[in-house]
Amino acid sequence: MSDALDGILESKEAERLATGFVFTEGPLWHPDGFYYFVDIRRSHLHKLTPGKAPELVRSNTGEGNGTTFDLQGRLVICEGGNRRVTRWTGGQSEVLMDRFEGKRLNRPNDVVCKSDGSIYFTDPGLRVPLADRELPSAGVYRIAPDGKTSLVADCEYPNGLAFSPDERVLYVANTRWTQYIHALEIAGDGKLIRRRIFADMSSDETDGVPDGMKVDVEGRVFCTGPGGTWVFAPDGTRLGIIRTPEVPANRAFGGPDLRTLFLTARTSVYALRVKVPGRPHPWYKR
Secondary structure, rough: OOHHHHHEEEEOOEEEEEEEEEEEEEEEEOOOEEEEEHHHHHOEEEEEEOOOOOOEEOOOOOOOOEEEEEEOOOOOEEOOOOOOEEEEOOOOEEEEEEEEEEEEOOOOOOOOOOOOEEEEEEEEEOOOOOOHHHOOOEEEEEOOOOOOOOEEEEEOOEEEEEEEOOOEEEEEOOOOOOOOEEEEEEEEOOOEEEEEEEEOOOOOOOOEEEEEEEEEOOOOOEEEEEEEEEEEEOOOOEEEEEOOOOOOOEEEEEEEOOOEEEEEEEEEEEEEEEEEEEEHHHHHOO
């Protein structure tokens, strides 16, 4: 472990909390004391209370992937297989967006909620057969609190995303071709001000790609990458790689103090303790 990571991590090794899945993703801490996560290939949504066995909450999620809450604590999920973003209230689903300018979305992947109630999500197109694609490019989209939709930026293969603590920067992982993290500077109305490369994630390691991301309260970026979870300082300096038994696809900060790093890593889910809490979801503050 690097000296920089030693100052970030409280745990030396990850604890495996549950296993037996196909491909886990979509981790999300609920302040009632449990995590949500998905098993994409099985189209399952699970709930895991620490110390207990995971529970199946919902099946037939349409290959549900990234998850977040809206400002009322309702679950928002990217249904990749169904090519839409939905909001769930109890057993009911509401489609928030499935088309842009009349054209069907590609395959919504990850999603975040801003403190003004707007929803941002990534929509890569590579895994949709060319004949089935209706939109000309992949992109990052915004759903405003009033339901109005807009394209924030087009990207090569946008995947995981996370806001900086002040919400002025939206980080977006680029998974295919060249591997890096975009930093999109966003105006208050959701429009793109400028964009830049935050971090280069190219590597000789072949297991793992830039994918799910989270940010701690001090602005460090935790992003899946080759070999494990890459950790970056707010200026883009790489601090090190957190290595776990399986390379994760995503992570979430959880626990009452938001100092547990919950990792969805293919067949299993793991937990690590960190010294600095994660950036809280805006709903948690309400």
